[in-house]
Amino acid sequence: MPVITEIEDLKRLHRRRAPRMFYDYAESGSWTEQTFRENSSDFDLIRLRQRVAVDMEGRSTAARMVGREVAMPVALSPVGLTGMQHADGEILAAQAAEAFGVPFCLSTMSICSIEDVAEHTRKPFWFQLYTMRDEEFTSALLSRARAAGCDALVITLDLQILGQRHRDLKNGLTAPPKMTVPTMLDLSRRWAWGMRMLRTRRRFFGNIVGHAKGVTDASSLSVWTAEQFDQRLDWAKVRRLAEEWGGTVILKGILDPEDARRAVDEVGPDAIIVSNHGGRQLDGAISSIRALPGIVRAVDGRCEVHLDSGIRSGQDVLKALAMGADACWSGRAWVYGLGAMGKPGVTAALEVILKELDVSMALCGRKDVADLDRSVLLVPKGFEGEWEDGAA
Ligand code: GLV
Numbered sequence: 001m002p003v004i005t006e007i008e009d010l011k012r013l014h015r016r017r018a019p020r021m022f023y024d025y026a027e028s029g030s031w032t033e034q035t036f037r038e039n040s041s042d043f044d045l046i047r048l049r050q051r052v053a054v055d056m057e058g059r060s061t062a063a064r065m066v067g068r069e070v071a072m073p074v075a076l077s078p079v080g081l082t083g084m085q086h087a088d089g090e091i092l093a094a095q096a097a098e099a100f101g102v103p104f105c106l107s108t109m110s111i112c113s114i115e116d117v118a119e120h121t122r123k124p125f126w127f128q129l130y131t132m133r134d135e136e137f138t139s140a141l142l143s144r145a146r147a148a149g150c151d152a153l154v155i156t157l158d159l160q161i162l163g164q165r166h167r168d169l170k171n172g173l174t175a176p177p178k179m180t181v182p183t184m185l186d187l188s189r190r191w192a193w194g195m196r197m198l199r200t201r202r203r204f205f206g207n208i209v210g211h212a213k214g215v216t217d218a219s220s221l222s223v224w225t226a227e228q229f230d231q232r233l234d235w236a237k238v239r240r241l242a243e244e245w246g247g248t249v250i251l252k253g254i255l256d257p258e259d260a261r262r263a264v265d266e267v268g269p270d271a272i273i274v275s276n277h278g279g280r281q282l283d284g285a286i287s288s289i290r291a292l293p294g295i296v297r298a299v300d301g302r303c304e305v306h307l308d309s310g311i312r313s314g315q316d317v318l319k320a321l322a323m324g325a326d327a328c329w330s331g332r333a334w335v336y337g338l339g340a341m342g343k344p345g346v347t348a349a350l351e352v353i354l355k356e357l358d359v360s361m362a363l364c365g366r367k368d369v370a371d372l373d374r375s376v377l378l379v380p381k382g383f384e385g386e387w388e389d390g391a392a
Pocket of ligand 1: 079080109159277280
């Protein structure tokens with residue numbers, strides 16, 4: 001087993017081992033990828049305050065996310081097609097998260113179905129919902145998630161239409177891959193991936209194929225999104241969905257203080273997730289870490305505020321928590337791990353993040369994630385941005 005010391009190690013292995021179209025799918029942002037890049041580079045602008053001669057014994061990263069006890073406040077973000085990064089990917093990642101003690105959230109656009117993940121895990125996982133035009137299908141997804149024991153619903157608000165990722169179009173992304181000459185050439189270099197895929201029956205969008213009616217191409221994320229996702233999604237519908245679910249609700253994809261206020265006033269979720277979908281939707285949007293402080297002020301303690309988009313290390317987690325997030329979500333970090341080595345790779349990604357968080361926290365002179373605040377950071381002046389006519 002290769003020595004893994006940082007998330008970049010997993011990313012390199014993922015790139016080598018998974019078919020190019022799936023690695024590219026995970027690694028892409030939309031259009032120029034400005035937001036995708038700034039989600040990370042804005043974290044780099046924030047510095048940590050090194051403190052010394054502070055007793056650092058007895059540290060704890062344990063926390064709670066919407067009532068659930070977690071080993072560290074980091075959940076696995078929902079990511080589409082992960083069963084294509086590695087055979088049975090969602091099951092393996094859910095098992096790794098369960099053993100580690102952090103929440104796993106299954107995407108609507110997963111390869112392994114809700115029922116399949118439930119059958120292969122012991123603790124409840126969370127379910128992420130894309131709302132469809134077909135209300136019956138959306139309701140059926142909610143019932144299936146409830147029957148599978150999912151104990152939180154994550155409603156994604158920032159993807160009624162798909163932001164264009166150039167590489168997906170150029171690669172002809174589908175699940176499973178269509179056998180074109182470039183794809184066959186690429187697969188001929190990924191034997192281990194192919195052998196594992198041949199041994200599993202999970203090669204299609206498991207929550208959709210066999211469940212949805214009138215679909216013209218159930219293998220293409222872009223066709224499915226364009227045909228089925230509900231472009232009329234508005235706050236009234238979000239509220240109805242939250243009521244229909246009736247349990248813990250997390251709203252994902254909020255990037256503006258005004259939307260954060262509306263989310264709290266109109267829906268009253270248990271948490272919102274500050275996110276720009278990993279820079280995959282509105283290119284040119286602000287990074288999540290820059291948006292976070294304004295949103296924390298707007299929410300004013302009325303629900304938990306989580307941060308997603310840009311988390312690739314424990315130091316990023318530390319910075320987000322210190323900037324006011326109650327918890328973080330990370331997608332690419334665990335997907336790199338999965339594409340690199342399956343379940344042990346997901347575990348390795350979580351171990352790297354936990355260790356970085358713990359050691360960085362200690363070197364900042366803090367012993368508990370609950371004690372992290374702005375005073376452990378050096379934040380550049382004007383970090384949140386001084387925009388003309390900016391929403392406040
Ligand atoms: C969502 O499924 C995405 O591709 O970002």
